[in-house]
Amino acid sequence: MTDEQxxxxxxxxxxxxxxxxxxxxxxxIRPARWNWLPTVTEILACGCTCALALVVVGIRVxxxxxxxxxxxxxxxxxxxxxxxxxxxxxFQILDPTQWTEGSLFLPAELGTFELxxx
Amino acid sequence: MExxxxxxxxxxxxxxxxxxxxxxxxxxxxxxxxxxxxTHEPLLRKLIYRYLGSREDAEELAAxxxxxxxxxxxxxxxxxxxxxxxxxxALNLCHDAGRKRPPLAAPEPGxxxxxxxxxxxxxxxxxxxxxxxDRELLTLYYLEDWDYNxxxxxxGIKYDVLRTRLVRARKKxxxxxxxxxx
Numbered sequence: 001m002t003d004e005q006x007x008x009x010x011x012x013x014x015x016x017x018x019x020x021x022x023x024x025x026x027x028x029i030r031p032a033r034w035n036w037l038p039t040v041t042e043i044l045a046c047g048c049t050c051a052l053a054l055v056v057v058g059i060r061v062x063x064x065x066x067x068x069x070x071x072x073x074x075x076x077x078x079x080x081x082x083x084x085x086x087x088x089x090x091f092q093i094l095d096p097t098q099w100t101e102g103s104l105f106l107p108a109e110l111g112t113f114e115l116x117x118x
Numbered sequence: 119m120e121x122x123x124x125x126x127x128x129x130x131x132x133x134x135x136x137x138x139x140x141x142x143x144x145x146x147x148x149x150x151x152x153x154x155x156x157t158h159e160p161l162l163r164k165l166i167y168r169y170l171g172s173r174e175d176a177e178e179l180a181a182x183x184x185x186x187x188x189x190x191x192x193x194x195x196x197x198x199x200x201x202x203x204x205x206x207x208a209l210n211l212c213h214d215a216g217r218k219r220p221p222l223a224a225p226e227p228g229x230x231x232x233x234x235x236x237x238x239x240x241x242x243x244x245x246x247x248x249x250x251x252d253r254e255l256l257t258l259y260y261l262e263d264w265d266y267n268x269x270x271x272x273x274g275i276k277y278d279v280l281r282t283r284l285v286r287a288r289k290k291x292x293x294x295x296x297x298x299x300x
Contacts, residue, residue, distance in 0.1 A: 003288065006288070006292055007260070007288075009235045009237055009238065009241065010241050010256070010260050010291070011260050012234070012235065012238065013234065013235065013237065013238035013239075013241040013242055014168055014241065014242065014245070014257075014260050016164050016167055016168065018160040018161070018163045018164040018167070019160065020156075020160060021155055021156045021159035021160055022159070022177070025159070025177065025180070025181050026152065026155055026156075028181065029155075029181050029184055029185055030148065030151070030152075031146065031148060031151060031188055
């Protein structure tokens with residue numbers, strides 16, 4: 001038997017009429033809106049990339065001397081190293097020209113200091 | 119001299135139409151997606167059925183091939199036919215499926231012609247017993263209407279390699295079939 005004859009037998013042996021494309025399969029796989037959304041893997045990859053970028057930017061900013069912030073000497077003196085933190089809030093004096101003197105009190109455990117405006 | 123009925127064609131065919139179709143698919147054009155599905159689904163189902171021997175797998179993996187294509191259509195550059203591109207996806211899925219479970223010892227019954235060659239059944243069994251490379255190659259070779267470019271593109275090999283491997287794979291299949299004939 002020649003190779004060509006063998007090929008012919010193989011072709012007829014493996015012949016398979018698949019029929020038309022199935023409408024049921026199409027309706028199952030047709031692209032719905034969610035098909036175009038990113039997959040979980042893609043979301044995770046994107047999240048990791050963004051986190052890494054933020055870390056890199058953070059490190060660079062921290063190492064940049066122009067971003068160094070000195071602590072306020074007034075606050076430092078007032079705290080007298082008795083505490084590691086201070087919660088502060090901003091307030092506005094509407095008409096300070098009417099004031100001759102003002103005081104600012106801190107909680108007892110931090111001590112008290114007075115701020116005078118002249 | 120062993121022969122293979124494959125001949126290189128002159129130059130590379132132009133796959134511009136396929137590229138345009140893939141571009142429309144990538145942009146979410148449902149009509150283009152349906153056109154690709156209706157044109158290629160039967161062939162892929164046939165290919166996968168021949169490769170794995172299971173009708174259920176053939177339907178499932180053909181559907182998965184298109185789902186994967188929907189997502190990667192923007193990567194198709196038109197350097198091979200769309201049919202080769204889809205075939206490559208389908209063969210990768212077949213390979214993954216083959217790793218998860220052992221191959222069938224015999225193909226599921228199909229609708230075969232009533233008067234078959236006595237070797238026909240042994241050929242179908244023999245094909246399933248070949249290793250992955252030989253099985254892929256012969257499955258594509260015995261598909262109708264395939265030219266050498268498409269087989270080379272689908273398998274990512276050159277024509278000379280294709281010829282050599284084809285002769286070797288056919289020899290293996292033939293010896294399997296003839297052994298069982300004794």
